[in-house]
Amino acid sequence: MSNEFSNEFLNDKFFSPTKGNLSSDRVIEEIFDYIKEKPDMFYEIIVGCDSSSGLEPNFPVAVAVLRKGEGGRYFLKKTKYPADFNKRFVNWRNRILQEVLLSCDLALFLREKIEKKIGSGFNYQFEYIHADIGENGATKDMIKELTGLIRGNGFEPAIKPYSCIASSVAHKYS
Secondary structure, eight states: HEEEEEEEHHHHEEEEEETTEOHHHHHHHHHHHHHSSSSSSSSEEEEOOOOOOOOOOOEEEEEEEETTTTTTEEEEEEOOOOOOHHGGGGSSHHHHHHHHHHHHHHHHHHHHHHHHHHHHOOOEEEEEEEEEESSSSSSGGGGGHHHHHHHHTOOEEEEEEHHHHHIIGGGGHH
């Protein structure tokens, strides 16, 4: 992904089912406020992406903040590419790879911002990226490649059936 497109991607609006459209800075504030509500709880911040097929593939990337044992909140960024990009994603392997690239890109951006905002005063981890791949089905041949890509970006991968942020939350919007 080019830096120009990456910056455009990160500066676009996010969607929250309860708060509506939000800037990336506002998403950071919402995550911080949610953690401050119950600072003694443990939190996980997770990113995952899914995609739709077709002439105009859609790539919803979800960011979830989970309060262990008490649910959580999520924010969504829908990405549609310009028409000339769409032919790249007719092949499902290219779409799956793009899902992981978008997840890594957003996770790196958010982790830096969240660490600056939240610091070390709260009990949270931001280490997982959920990938919509698994041992069963066509994506099984991509597991090693994609989990290596995620680890290479400093995150731990989760795959099906443990990748609910990608396979359930983001999938809902694909």
